[in-house]
Amino acid sequence: MLCQRCQQRDSTVHFTKILNGEKSEIHLCETCARENGEFMIKPGEDFSFHNLLSGLLGFENGGAFGQIAGMQKPQITRCNTCGLSYQQFAELGRFGCADCYHSFGPRLEPLLRRIHGGATAHTGKVPHRAGGIIKKRLQIESLRSELQQKIQLEQFEEAATLRDRIRELEQQSEAGGN
Amino acid sequence: MPIHDFVQDTSRWMSDEGPYSDIVISTRIRLARNLIEHPFPMLQSEHQADEVIERVRAAIGSPEFAEQGGGNFELIQLDTITGLDLKTLEEKYLISSTMVEHATRGAAAIREDELVSIMINEEDHLRLQVLLPGLQLAEAWETATRVDDLLEAKLNYAFDERFGYLTACPTNVGTGIRASVMLHLPALVATGQINRVLSALGQVGLIVRGVHGEGTEAIGNLFQLSNQITLGVPEEEVIQSLESVAQKIIEHESQARTYLMQESREDIEDRIARSFGILAYARRLSAKETMQRLSDIRLGIDLGVIKGISKNILKELMVMTQPAFLQRKSGVALAPGERDFRRAELVRDKLRSGAGHI
Numbered sequence: 001m002l003c004q005r006c007q008q009r010d011s012t013v014h015f016t017k018i019l020n021g022e023k024s025e026i027h028l029c030e031t032c033a034r035e036n037g038e039f040m041i042k043p044g045e046d047f048s049f050h051n052l053l054s055g056l057l058g059f060e061n062g063g064a065f066g067q068i069a070g071m072q073k074p075q076i077t078r079c080n081t082c083g084l085s086y087q088q089f090a091e092l093g094r095f096g097c098a099d100c101y102h103s104f105g106p107r108l109e110p111l112l113r114r115i116h117g118g119a120t121a122h123t124g125k126v127p128h129r130a131g132g133i134i135k136k137r138l139q140i141e142s143l144r145s146e147l148q149q150k151i152q153l154e155q156f157e158e159a160a161t162l163r164d165r166i167r168e169l170e171q172q173s174e175a176g177g178n
Numbered sequence: 179m180p181i182h183d184f185v186q187d188t189s190r191w192m193s194d195e196g197p198y199s200d201i202v203i204s205t206r207i208r209l210a211r212n213l214i215e216h217p218f219p220m221l222q223s224e225h226q227a228d229e230v231i232e233r234v235r236a237a238i239g240s241p242e243f244a245e246q247g248g249g250n251f252e253l254i255q256l257d258t259i260t261g262l263d264l265k266t267l268e269e270k271y272l273i274s275s276t277m278v279e280h281a282t283r284g285a286a287a288i289r290e291d292e293l294v295s296i297m298i299n300e301e302d303h304l305r306l307q308v309l310l311p312g313l314q315l316a317e318a319w320e321t322a323t324r325v326d327d328l329l330e331a332k333l334n335y336a337f338d339e340r341f342g343y344l345t346a347c348p349t350n351v352g353t354g355i356r357a358s359v360m361l362h363l364p365a366l367v368a369t370g371q372i373n374r375v376l377s378a379l380g381q382v383g384l385i386v387r388g389v390h391g392e393g394t395e396a397i398g399n400l401f402q403l404s405n406q407i408t409l410g411v412p413e414e415e416v417i418q419s420l421e422s423v424a425q426k427i428i429e430h431e432s433q434a435r436t437y438l439m440q441e442s443r444e445d446i447e448d449r450i451a452r453s454f455g456i457l458a459y460a461r462r463l464s465a466k467e468t469m470q471r472l473s474d475i476r477l478g479i480d481l482g483v484i485k486g487i488s489k490n491i492l493k494e495l496m497v498m499t500q501p502a503f504l505q506r507k508s509g510v511a512l513a514p515g516e517r518d519f520r521r522a523e524l525v526r527d528k529l530r531s532g533a534g535h536i
Contacts, residue, residue, distance in 0.1 A: 098218075098338075101351075112348060115409075120409065121341070122353070124413050129330065
């Protein structure tokens with residue numbers, strides 16, 4: 001097949017482009033492909049982490065083995081905030097927004113363990129303001145469980161004091177978060 | 179400070195000397211940060227990207243930021259400067275190659291002294307970088323975390339109790355820190371010990387790669403050593419382990435240099451003198467040859483074989499002989515062949531203008 005661009009040399013580079021669900025095929029010779037920069041993967045770039053990632057994740061999806069065993073296709077998980085699907089994340093190697101971490105939550109653990117030598121939780125710097133909010137949240141949680149106890153014990157006066165304290169903290173953390 | 183000051187001259191990390199600067203060229207610390215309520219750069223609209231830039235502009239422009247020692251930054255929107263300026267910033271390590279390729283809606287805030295820069299809308303919303311001469315990991319971390327704190331006072335970072343700082347790529351999540359040192363290891367290469375040293379590093383969670391080289395091939399005997407893991411290891415620990423490993427490598431390299439001078443003094447002196455001769459007189463120099471010969475010159479200075487030349491010649495010339503710098507100096511666009519002429523001219527001038535001799 002001749003190159004679609006120069007119509008002179010044989011085409012050796014074949015692209016399949018899917019844009020908004022429409023599929024088109026492009027056949028170019030190497031020279032034209034290189035000149036037509038957007039299609040060309042630079043040497044070195046084609047073996048980046050992002051390409052490796054899809055390999056790593058393939059296994060977690062059941063991957064090659066999952067298909068053979070006749071397992072059901074995994075349900076499409078999407079990030080509620082940015083709409084990125086888990087599949088897209090696997091292909092791109094990048095998250096779309098901060099909420100992706102929660103949307104894909106448990107599925108990320110094996111991956112993070114592999115990348116970070118077994119670790120799945122942060123131990124390090126905590127930003128001051130967010131740190132304050134986190135502390136407050138923990139405080140609120142512990143006060144809430146205390147409140148439940150007081151209610152069960154029918155100690156309503158103490159419960160009311162706790163409720164007011166929780167409200168106060170909640171208002172503070174809301175103000176701090178904006 | 180206007181853009182032309184950033185692209186005209188050398189940076190302080192190039193011209194200043196630092197601790198262990200006979201072996202350690204530079205120290206770099208990079209922190210990846212993102213803003214909440216904004217999609218990461220990969221998914222954000224132009225409008226959202228501009229908004230991120232404006233938020234950072236407001237943060238670095240606030241009176242508190244300057245008062246508390248953040249320093250004076252100049253914010254440059256990368257789509258407003260020429261391709262040549264862009265490339266020059268990259269050659270000085272002030273912005274990354276990713277930023278050059280996807281410069282639309284990207285910006286760089288560079289501190290006056292060029293030791294600190296903030297890339298905006300790269301892979302993450304913010305990439306804060308501190309670059310110092312010699313081995314100065316603790317100092318670089320101190321500066322980075324201070325500027326980070328001052329930014330955080332004005333910006334809402336995406337942070338999670340469990341995962342830490344949330345980044346676009348899962349390889350950076352947690353601390354978001356990448357600490358690295360650039361090492362000049364000619365004697366470990368010459369004595370064939372380098373592979374043994376490098377293969378041991380993988381076992382302690384560090385990665386090493388050649389500088390400017392493809393794969394593991396190091397041009398000019400320069401190696402970049404950095405941490406790989408960002409989750410579950412506190413920043414101080416990352417820095418301490420990198421520091422202690424760097425110290426060990428420095429020790430080995432020093433021993434190998436002593437060994438070379440004892441066992442094969444004539445060979446090594448001959449190699450250094452030949453490279454001096456070529457750099458001082460050649461009419462055409464490729465980038466690769468320049469780096470290899472400069473490595474010999476630098477070793478020659480360290481071993482006392484070459485006298486009268488500043489140690490910083492390697493750092494300065496490794497940046498100033500890059501294509502964009504050369505082009506700027508000559509004022510016209512240069513084809514790759516012409517660059518080799520200009521490069522040789524520049525190196526020749528630099529080597530022969532001083533009191534360098536053997």
